Amino acid sequence: MDAQQWLERQFGCRLNNDALLHQALSHRSVGSRNNERLEFLGDSVLGYVVSEELYRRFPDADEGQLSRLRVSLVKGSALAEVAREITLGEQLRLGVGERHGGGRRRNSILADSFEAILGAIVLDLGIEACRAAILKVFHARFEGLKLEQARKDPKTRLQELLQGSGRPLPEYVLRKATGEDHARIFTVACELADGREVAEGIGDSRRAAEQAAASAVLEQLGEP
Amino acid sequence: MDAQQWLERQFGCRLNNDALLHQALSHRSVGSRNNERLEFLGDSVLGYVVSEELYRRFPDADEGQLSRLRVSLVKGSALAEVAREITLGEQLRLGVGERHGGGRRRNSILADSFEAILGAIVLDLGIEACRAAILKVFHARFEGLKLEQARKDPKTRLQELLQGSGRPLPEYVLRKATGEDHARIFTVACELADGREVAEGIGDSRRAAEQAAASAVLEQLGEP
Incomplete structure (x- = not known):
């Protein structure tokens, strides 16, 4: 499947400009015509489209809840998960080092490239086509989204809980960090x-x- | 001048929905129908429109430069300055406490309300009208923008300079904090x-x- 066929299947659109799609799929390890500028643009258009969709879907959510719902959809690990579902890794162009270092599976590369594709779509086809592409890819996620998911993160909730009962704040102590630089695993203790x-x-x-x-x-x- | 006339003069558009404009101009100190949700939306649309404009205007800028240019345009103090130029403070609806506490002049309230107005415009008139409004308000700023302004911030430049010559990193020491809670002035020493x-x-x-x-x-x- 070539890149345009893949794009059509996953995002429901084709670009007029083949070179732009090519660029969106090119990691900086392949050279100077890479996807970093497109990622800058794609990140912002994704933020806008997701925000407007959340605003409309959750008329009773306050801005803190909307922000947390947005984070849950657009944070790096969430975008990497989306990218995996749509097999974006197979379409990526990586330099030799990244290719052998497992770059196709790395969260940051997947998330950044996903945003770069959105940047290419908005440039080539305009904001409404890009909105449609985003809503198509995120359709199931939006449908499954519940306001209850807009909870504060565990550290914040723990802090608020302790403060509320006059107990001292927790300490977080790094116990262990293992693995290679780009695939580190951290173990942290939370001590009251x-x-x-x-x-x-x-x-x-x-x-x-x-x-x-x-x-x-x-x-x-x-x-809990 | 009523709010719609003011909006037309400054942003070049009128809203169909008076109540929405009213809400965009209502600080949370006036009650529950305030502009906080609209601010969430406006912040994201501003980020997108400014990003796309920068992408087109600076074809040679890398993503780091684009990010810094964007920050220089959309950070709170910059938006507050725009808000002052267009006399947004006069249109704001504040609760009694904020009104007497100088809320009309406070950076955060001005910046947040500016974003809320953009949120109201995009909801009422759509993204292209909102883009036109943003480009109108920011016209002189975009025209005056130079790539050289996309410099890293002083702390980062100092750190890189010191690291480059093998000198230890600077320390920042708070010397003084004066003034009321909402109008504090800080004095910090940078020591090598x-x-x-x-x-x-x-x-x-x-x-x-x-x-x-x-x-x-x-x-x-x-x-320097």
Whole structure:
């Protein structure tokens, strides 16, 4: 399947400009005609289209909830998941090093390239075609979205819970970091000052591990 | 001048829905029908329109430069400045406390309300009318924009300069914070570990004061 056929199947559109699609699929490791500028543009158009869709779908959500719903849809790991579903990795053009280093499977490369494709679509076909493409790709996610998912993240909820009951704030301690530079695994402990609750979390960033640890402590406190 | 006349003069458009414009001009201090959801939407549409315009105007800029140019246009203090130019403060509806506390002149309220107006425009008139309104308001700023303005911020430049010559990183020390909660003035010193260069900066946030201090040190180092 060539890139235009793939684009049509997944995004429901074809570009007039083959070279632009080619560029959107070119990681910076292939040289100077790469997708970084398109990613800048695509990121912004995705933010706008998702925001307007959320605004319309959730008339009762406040701006904090809308923001959290947006983050849940457009954060890097979520976009990488979308990219995997639409087999974007197979279409990517990577330099030799990245190709052998597993670049096709890396979250950041997948997420950035997904945004770059949206940048190419908006340039070539305009904002309404790009909106339609985004809503097509995200259709199932929007349909499945519930306002309850707009919860604050575990670290914030834990902090608010402790503050509310006058207890001291938790400490997050890095216990372990293993793996290669581009595939690190972090283990973080969340410790409450009075020593009653301690839990560990694991994640592919320090932040993710902290959130997992906070979530485990919330569970211990009966506030999952 | 009523709100619609003001909108037409400054943004070149009128809304079909009076109530929506009214809401966009209502700070949360007036009650629950306020402009916070519209601000969420307007922020995203502004980001998209400015990004696409920058992408087209600066074909040779890399994504880092584009990002910095975008920040220079859409950061809170820049939007507050735009809001002042178009006398947005006079149109705002504030609760009693905010009205007496100088809310009409506060950067955050001005910037947020400016975004809320864009949110109302895109909902009422669509994205192309909103794009035209944004480009009208930002016309002189876009015309005056130069790629050289896409410089990294002073703290980053200072850090890179020091790292490049193997010198230790600077320390930023809060020297003073004066004024009321909503109008604080910070004084920060930037100290180089070897004590040769020290300078102070002043700003309305700690970060702004740090940037001013870094800028003064860059000056001392002959790298303004």
